[in-house]
Amino acid sequence: MLTQVLLQLVVVVTLMVLVSIAVFVGRYRLRDTRLEWRARIRAAAPVSALLAAVLLFNSVARQYGPDVSWIIHWNLTWPIYDVEGEFILWLQSFEAPAITAYFSFIYIYGYVFLLVFPVIAYFALSNTRPLRELLTAYTLNYVLGLGLYVFIVAYGPRNMMPELVDALLYDTYPQYQHLTRQVNRNTNVFPSLHTSLAATVMFLAFRTRAIYPKWFLLATGLGVSIAISTMYLGIHWAIDVAAGIVLAYICVALAHVLVGRWSFTAWVASLRDSSTSTGADTNTGANAGFPKTPPSESTSKSHSHSDSDSEPESETGSDPEPERA
Amino acid sequence: MLAATAGLTVSTSGCIREIRSIVNRNEVEQLSLTISTVPADGDRESIQLARAVGSALESVGVDIAIDMLSHEEFRRAILVNHDFDLYVGPHPGDTTPDFLYELLHSRFAEEAGWQNPFGLTTLSIDDRLEEQRVAENGGEDDENGDREDAITATLESVAREQPFVPICRPTEIRLARSDRFEGWGEGHPATRFGYLGLEPESKDAAAELRAVNTDARPSQNLNPLSAEYRERNLVVGLLYDSLAVARWRGDERPIAGGEQVDADTGTETNSELDPDSATDLTPWLAADWEWTDDETLHVTLREDCAFHDGTPLTAEDVAFTYEFLADTTRGSRRFSAPTPHYRGRVDAVDDVTDLSETELEFTVGTSQPVAERALEVPVLPKHIWDERTAQASLPGVTVAEGTTEALVTDNVPAIGSGPYQFEDRTDREHVTLARFDEHFTRRDGVDLPEPTSERLRIQIDPRSTSAIELVESDSADVTLSTLESYVVDDVFEDDGDVPETTILESPSWSFYHVGFNARKAPFTNPRFRRVVAQLLDKEQLVEEVFHGYAEPIATPVVEEWVPDSLAWNGNDPETPFLGTDGDLDVAAAREAFEGAGLRYDDDGNLRVRH
Structure with a gap:
């Protein structure tokens, strides 16, 4: 059951990504990517490794997080319900099978696509900064979001008002329950990570709107739809969504500040430099796409940079490592 | 000057005394209550009942909050810590009314578990329960009196005191695959007999019986003594043996609109039996x-x-x-x-x-x-x-007195002597049991239902809809937990489309109820409890929350033991609803509270010292 749903997800999202590459990325960027991919991967490797580590930790933490949450026992369900009242019910009053189908599709497929595609789209840019900012922002989302989950116990509207919340994803499409329960625990609704990750992509798409103007439009449409879908499907409260947007803003702002501040390769290089200068030379100098920058310079350098990818070499070879490494 | 001071002192001393008697009176505040219950995942009914109770109380001027707790936390709060105002949830119930003894006797008020969680301490009820404890069957002339009379007397006293409000007894509906096993429903599926003695119809089925449970707790803890993790003890019944076992007679009637109900399995004769007929105590171990x-x-x-x-x-x-x-x-x-x-x-x-x-x-x-x-x-x-037997210990933490390791261990792997033995588990995913081949039911000459499949895998799936899908798509053989009532209509509709499935409808001895913490004002006051009971239209709740798949009740025992005086007569015979067709007559309800000695302020808030 699970493999079938997963397979379907992979196929659909792959198709969406392929079409989007054709529409948004274009042939020329792909051609450049073919030439420069090694350098770009090297640039994004440290933060990717960090993200992978956080995701791995995430899967473990989700297992034990709820036990810790219940020991702390800070239950926000009733305060949230008390404050926002029956907004979710108002939203659900627009219920129609077509709308439910749309939002269910968006919640599962649209969401995964929205997270996956910008990784590819930004990878296709010679300037690796947007990619690194994106991955850093993802990492921050998980770190901060999980931190909040550990402290806060809150159940979503579907657990509070099961009879009133009609358009339930898991009743309309029970098969998705197998998928989402692998990653979600029912006490983890504040804030909405669906919303915050979607909003993160949206905010970054706004920043890169000069490069990908059409993608910005699509990301906005999808992001807004995802935020609404979490409420429409009875999974999140409006307050969770609002908190998710705030979290996304913080993550994007932090990512902007943090990316480029620390250089992993430069740090490695400096280590090597101190032992043998020739070793460092052959290592970093091998990369044709990146001018070699002395480590002392790259660590202190502040990045003034534009989002245009017309200046592919505006970045130094320094690799980012966010604070939380 | 001195005279003037003396005169002033004399005249103000009276005044100060008056001030003192004014100031030192404590404010009587608006009654503010928290209703504890569980979230809708796995138990859709409790939260709906809790919200219905909440809105009824709000309409009579009580400030309400609902505290949603996970299943374990809920039971820990209610059954162990006794930390609640009132709660809504199911009680596992029993086939005989003897469970009322531990549920209501004052000497159990300090204990954990379904041992007087209400903290009820009423001597008259204690007396009734003690009389019931010794009364013999057919003992009208006996010094200890007749058991049936004693039970009736207990039930009537309990209904009068309303330490909890019994709401309804749900009908248990499960879905099973009749193409894989034969013999569904010959034993009650809330007991071990629902899963023993099944006849596998294929090699696959003989190898594994696949059950699906909406409650994740059996995958987390297998301690038969756990107050938080054990509900109806089904898994314990498979892992452990007892000296004797209760068998529900006249159990099951697979009813459905399909030809899968074969007349030759004796279901017809079964259905003639009274579904609430008594249980037999069968020798087991x-x-x-x-x-x-x-x-x-x-x-x-x-x-x-x-x-x-x-x-x-x-x-x-x-x-x-x-x-x-x-x-x-x-x-x-x-x-x-x-x-x-x-x-x-x-x-x-x-x-x-x-x-x-x-x-x-x-x-x-x-x-x-x-x-x-x-x-x-x-x-x-x-x-x-x-x-x-030792006190559980945790470095740096003071563990509550009376917390022995036996009560908090997860007991994995569980070593019992039952027909199935523990094999494997993954938290929130599954618990798998293997057949215990040496079990006495498998011996020649023992005429008891035996474990047939080599393995019994209990998969966890938190929603009824996805559990149904697993059964319908042949990924599971039976839903171990009862289906939530909102999907039952759909199951009956779908049943014709999937002829390989059969619906198991069984009577239940568990019941939903509202429990009061009689240790705290105003629930110490039986009059207050009675008026709260009258705020609930049980008939309407059964319709709306249980979609009709439940029976409203006035007393918490199975039908066989319900005295005529407490039989449901379209309304509650003891605490009739103050209103009609689900609409609470707010004025009458407020009057009833005032009649019970409680007071309202000018804004219509119920003010109680608490």
């Missing part, structure tokens, strides 16, 4: 028992039984079990820690002596039917549980 006199029960065990780890099961283990359940510290501490489960059953036994490897003698202080309930407790291996 005990080969037989005999009353040597009114107070002495002689029990003979089956020969050559063993636990799953190969240790022989002897009378010593049985005697140990009864001692241990009465106090899991085994006397090592002054502060005893009795089991939260089986408490009333064990309490009937004054003494157990093992006469030989297979012979035991029980001395009891109750009537025979009550004492025989004691035979239903799971027999624990002494060599494992004797090690668990």
Whole structure:
């Protein structure tokens, strides 16, 4: 059951990504990517490794997080319900099978696509900064979001008002329950990570709107739809969504500040430099796409940079490592 | 000057005294209550009932908050810590009314588990319960009186006091695959007999019986004594044996609009039986028992039984079990820690002596039917549980007195002697049991339902809809937990489309109720409790929350024991609803509260010292 749903997800999202590459990325960027991919991967490797580590930790933490949450026992369900009242019910009053189908599709497929595609789209840019900012922002989302989950116990509207919340994803499409329960625990609704990750992509798409103007439009449409879908499907409260947007803003702002501040390769290089200068030379100098920058310079350098990818070499070879490494 | 001061002192002293008597009166504040309950995942009904109770109380001027707790936390708050105002949830119930003894007797008010969680301390109820405990069947002329009369008297007193409001008894609906197994419904599916004696119809089925459960707790903890994790003890019933087992007669009627209900399996004859007919107590681990006199029960065990780890099961283990359940510290501490489960059953036994490897003698202080309930407790291996009498410890944490390791261990792997043994589990995913081939039911000459499939895999799936899908798509054979009532209509509709499935409809002895914490004002006041009971239209709740798949009740026992005076008559005979068709007559309800001595302020808030 699970493999079938997963397979379907992979196929659909792959198709969406392929079409989007054709529409948004274009042939020329792909051609450049073919030439420069090694350098770009090297640039994004440290933060990717960090993200992978956080995701791995995430899967473990989700297992034990709820036990810790219940020991702390800070239950926000009733305060949230008390404050926002029956907004979710108002939203659900627009219920129609077509709308439910749309939002269910968006919640599962649209969401995964929205997270996956910008990784590819930004990878296709010679300037690796947007990619690194994106991955850093993802990492921050998980770190901060999980931190909040550990402290806060809150159940979503579907657990509070099961009879009133009609358009339930898991009743309309029970098969998705197998998928989402692998990653979600029912006490983890504040804030909405669906919303915050979607909003993160949206905010970054706004920043890169000069490069990908059409993608910005699509990301906005999808992001807004995802935020609404979490409420429409009875999974999140409006307050969770609002908190998710705030979290996304913080993550994007932090990512902007943090990316480029620390250089992993430069740090490695400096280590090597101190032992043998020739070793460092052959290592970093091998990369044709990146001018070699002395480590002392790259660590202190502040990045003034534009989002245009017309200046592919505006970045130094320094690799980012966010604070939380 | 002096005179003037003296005069002033005299004139103000009266004034100050008045100020003092004004200022030192405490404010009577608006009554503010928290309703504890569980979230909709896995129990859609409780939260809906809780919100209905909440809005009824709000309309009569009470400030309400709802505290949603996970299943474990809910039970810990209600059953262990007694930290609640009022709660809504199911009680596992029982087939006989004898569970009321431990549920309501004041001497259990300090204990954990379904032992008087309400903290009710009413001498008249204690008296009724004690009379019920000793009254014999057909004992009208006996000094101890007649059991049925005694039960009626208890039920009437309980209804009058309303320590909790029984709301309804749900109908248990499950879905099973009739193409894989035959014999569904010959035993009640809330008991081990629902899963023993099934006839596999294919090799696959003989290899594995695939059940799906919406409650994740069996995958997390297999401790038969856990107050938080055990509900109806189904998995415990498969892993552990008891001396005797209750079998629900006239059990199941697979009803459905499909040809899969074969007339030749005897379902027709079954359905003629009264669904609420009594249960039989069948010898299980005990080969037989005999009353040597009114107070002495002689029990003979089956020969050559063993636990799953190969240790022989002897009378010593049985005697140990009864001692241990009465106090899991085994006397090592002054502060005893009795089991939260089986408490009333064990309490009937004054003494157990093992006469030989297979012979035991029980001395009891109750009537025979009550004492025989004691035979239903799971027999624990002494060599494992004797090690668990110490106080649980955690570095740097003061552990609550009475928290023995036995009460908090997850008991994985569970070593019992039951028809299935523990094999494997993954938290929130599955618990898998393997057939215990040496179990006595598999011996020749033992005419009891035996485990047929080699393995029993209980998969966890938190929603009824996805559980149904697993059964319909042949990924599971049966839903272990009952289906939530909102999907039942759909299941009946779909049933014609999937002819391989069959619907199991069984009566239930569990019931939904609103429990009050009688330790706290204003729930200390039975008049207040009675008016709260009258705010609920049980009939309407059954329609709206249970979609009709439940029976409204005025008393918490199975139909067989309901006295005429408490039979449902379209309304509650004891605490009739103050209103009509679900609409509460708010003015009448407020008047009823005032009649009970409570007061409203000018804004219509109910003000109570609490």
